[in-house]
Amino acid sequence: MHELLKHDLETLPELLAQTRATALQSLQGLDSQPVAVQPQTPQAELQRAAGGGAEAALRLFEQRWLPRLSASAGPRYLGFVTGGATPASLMGDWLTSALDQNPTAGWDSEAPELERQTVRELGSWFGLSEAHEGAFVSGATMSNFVGLALAREWLGEQRGVRVSEAGAAALGPVTFFSGAAHSSIHKALSMLGLGRNAVQAVATLPGRDAIDPQALELALQAQAGAPVIVVANAGTVNSGDFDALPALLALRARYPFWLHVDAAFGAFAALDERVAAQVQGLDGADSVCIDCHKWLNVPYDSALQFSRHRDLQLRVFQNSAAYLGEIGERPDFVHLTPENSRRWRALPAWFAVQAYGRAGQAEIVRRNIDCARLLGELLQQDLTPGPDGGPAFELLAPVRLNIVCFAVAGCTDAASVQRFLERLRDSGEAFLTPTCFRGRWAVRAAFSNWRSEASDVRRVHAALLALLSQA
Ligand SMILES: Cc1ncc(COP(=O)(O)O)c(C=O)c1O
Numbered sequence: 001m002h003e004l005l006k007h008d009l010e011t012l013p014e015l016l017a018q019t020r021a022t023a024l025q026s027l028q029g030l031d032s033q034p035v036a037v038q039p040q041t042p043q044a045e046l047q048r049a050a051g052g053g054a055e056a057a058l059r060l061f062e063q064r065w066l067p068r069l070s071a072s073a074g075p076r077y078l079g080f081v082t083g084g085a086t087p088a089s090l091m092g093d094w095l096t097s098a099l100d101q102n103p104t105a106g107w108d109s110e111a112p113e114l115e116r117q118t119v120r121e122l123g124s125w126f127g128l129s130e131a132h133e134g135a136f137v138s139g140a141t142m143s144n145f146v147g148l149a150l151a152r153e154w155l156g157e158q159r160g161v162r163v164s165e166a167g168a169a170a171l172g173p174v175t176f177f178s179g180a181a182h183s184s185i186h187k188a189l190s191m192l193g194l195g196r197n198a199v200q201a202v203a204t205l206p207g208r209d210a211i212d213p214q215a216l217e218l219a220l221q222a223q224a225g226a227p228v229i230v231v232a233n234a235g236t237v238n239s240g241d242f243d244a245l246p247a248l249l250a251l252r253a254r255y256p257f258w259l260h261v262d263a264a265f266g267a268f269a270a271l272d273e274r275v276a277a278q279v280q281g282l283d284g285a286d287s288v289c290i291d292c293h294k295w296l297n298v299p300y301d302s303a304l305q306f307s308r309h310r311d312l313q314l315r316v317f318q319n320s321a322a323y324l325g326e327i328g329e330r331p332d333f334v335h336l337t338p339e340n341s342r343r344w345r346a347l348p349a350w351f352a353v354q355a356y357g358r359a360g361q362a363e364i365v366r367r368n369i370d371c372a373r374l375l376g377e378l379l380q381q382d383l384t385p386g387p388d389g390g391p392a393f394e395l396l397a398p399v400r401l402n403i404v405c406f407a408v409a410g411c412t413d414a415a416s417v418q419r420f421l422e423r424l425r426d427s428g429e430a431f432l433t434p435t436c437f438r439g440r441w442a443v444r445a446a447f448s449n450w451r452s453e454a455s456d457v458r459r460v461h462a463a464l465l466a467l468l469s470q471a
Contacts, residue, residue, distance in 0.1 A: 004051065004052075004053045007053060008053055008054045018055065022058065022061075022062060030071050030073060030074035030075075030451075033071050034070075034428030035070065035425070035430050036070040036071070036079075037068055037069070037070060039068070040068070072431075074449065074451060075449050075451035076429065076452070076456050076460055078447060078460065079444075079446070080433055081265050081291075081295075081403075081448055082446070082448060083297040083298070083449060084449045084450055086297045086356065086450050087355075088352050088354070088356065089298040089299060089348040089349070090348070092298070092347040092352070093299045093348040096345065101343075102341045102343075103115050103333060103342075104332055104333045105325075105332045106330070112332060112333055114344075114350055118349050118350045118353060119135060119136065119346070120134075122290070122296075122353065123306060125270065125358050126263070126267045126268075126279070126282060126290060127270050127279075127282055128283050131283075132308055133307065133308075133313075134304050134305055134307070136304060136337075136349070137303050137337050137339070138339070138342075139291065139301050140184060140264035140291040141184035141187060141188065142303065142338065143264070143289035143290065143291070143305040144182070144185055144262055145184075145187075145188040146287070146305040146307075146338065147260040147287030147288070147289055147305060148185070148194075148231075149192055149316050150258075150286070150312045151229045151286070152229075152316075153315055154309065154312055155174060155227055156171055157312075158256065159171065159172070159227075164315045168193035169193070171194075174198050174229070175198065175200055176189065176194075176198050176199045176228070176231055177200055177216060177219055177229070177231070177257075178201065178202065178211070178233070179204045179210060179233060180209040180241070181233070182233070182262055184262075185199065185262065200219070202215050207438070208241055208397070209239050209241035210233070210236075210243050210244065211233075213248065213251065220257065221255075225255075226256075227258075228256075228257045231262060232245060232259060232260070233262050233263075234263035234282060235262075235267070235269065239396070239397035239403055239405045240401035240402060242269075242278040242279065242400070245279070245281030246280060246281045249281050252284075258286045259285045259286050259287075260287045260288075260289070261288050261289070263282060263288055263289060263290050264290065264294060264303070265294045265295045265401075265448060266278070267282065267288070267290045268296075268361075270282070271361055271362040272362060272365050272366045272369055275369065275400070278400070278401070286308055286309060287305065289305060290305075290306070291304075292304060292349050295368075295402075295448045296352055297352070297448075297449070297450040298348040298349050298352055302348065302349060305337070310331070310336075314331055314335055314336070317335055317338065319335055319340055364450045367452070368402045368447040368449070368452060369399075369401060369402055370454070371402075371452050372399045372402045372445070372447045374454055374457045375399075375404045375445055376398075378458070378461045379393040379406050380393075384468060386410055387409055387410040390409055392408070392468050393406050393407065393408060393464070394406060394407040394409075396442050402447045403445070404445045404446075405437050405443070406443055406445075407442045408442075408464075408468070409468070411443075412440075414441055418434055420467065424467055427463050427466070427467070429459060429460065429463035430459070430463050445460065
């Protein structure tokens with residue numbers, strides 16, 4: 001064994017203790033460190049300490065990289081849709097790395113069984129019946145990819161083509177209808193060989209991101225009975241809006257289509273009775289995407305994909321080889337998702353489920369929704385005039401879930417919104433991201449961190465106001 005490896009093995013307890021201390025210091029400093037930093041122009045790295053062993057690598061990391069990271073695990077990082085890592089999920093994640101299981105094949109350990117049980121338990125939280133089977137994937141993009149790959153196989157079946165054997169080209173043109181599809185849907189279609197242009201936008205309800213069911217019906221009628229794929233949203237990224245799933249299911253009873261629901265974070269509405277009705281009907285979908293590294297607050301990377309069509313899933317993702325054995329009644333994960341070998345990402349989620357249960361998760365969801373509502377109220381009540389004398393902030397959509405989408409006075413184009421958000425970032429107080437909502441440039445704040453409290457909302461609001469007064 002190389003002498004550095006030998007040394008690290010002998011000093012493993014100290015090395016892990018030092019790593020733990022670094023992690024702890026970071027976590028305990030989340031509230032006092034800048035929420036985000038401006039990345040510097042990359043410079044050539046010195047080869048300092050290369051080959052210096054694990055302790056030297058840790059010290060180099062602490063000096064060079066650690067101070068240049070964001071507090072994305074903290075309560076005032078409201079960009080994108082970003083979760084943190086609860087204590088239990090962090091413990092699970094550390095053990096995932098330490099134990100280094102590869103849960104894809106099922107005859108060397110019970111690791112896959114823990115994964116199956118975790119998937120089932122989480123499915124039940126979101127009202128998914130046992131008809132839905134699922135697996136862990138790396139994120140919502142990959143979950144959407146899997147759902148749409150199954151939809152593609154289904155469409156092939158309707159047309160007498162086995163896409164998994166004959167290839168996407170054999171399928172011919174494909175139509176996907178969606179109201180406000182997330183960008184990952186387009187990316188998935190590009191990866192699936194169906195093309196980004198396959199998405200046909202269907203009109204949304206006035207002032208909303210939710211699909212207009214009447215417009216969808218007209219689009220379906222125009223297909224004259226030809227099967228298509230509908231991608232519905234449960235929680236849109238801009239405004240947290242929901243398509244009316246019961247209305248879509250009623251349409252599916254009359255027109256042939258596969259219903260995929262992107263419920264990356266919106267599925268968690270099921271845990272708060274005040275908003276749960278919005279996600280009613282999820283179980284009726286053919287495939288469902290739910291992220292875990294967002295609202296479940298497990299570390300990256302983790303998401304779930306569910307589907308009622310395991311037969312199609314096996315056709316698409318089976319990885320037959322003599323050394324893997326028969327697929328059998330309970331297919332191993334190697335036959336169900338794009339990855340073959342992968343990390344045991346179910347363990348952090350299992351820890352979260354065991355440690356806090358549905359009730360603990362429901363408290364996080366409820367508190368985050370309360371935070372979003374509070375920020376919405378504060379912005380609306382604000383009497384501070386903007387540069388043109390009008391209101392400083394304008395809510396562009398009601399706060400339906402955990403997202404606040406608002407315009408800032410004087411920031412009317414992409415560049416000015418970006419400048420405003422960079423100034424906010426440089427204040428160290430908060431990190432928010434831009435969007436264009438129904439033709440207007442705006443700012444989004446998404447609450448999905450388990451630590452966020454009303455006091456954080458007030459701090460973010462004060463930081464926003466301070467920026468306007470400095471304008
Ligand atoms: C609705 C929705 N779908 C899909 C995604 C993609 O998620 P990921 O970055 O985990 O792949 C996001 C990310 O914000 C999202 O909000």
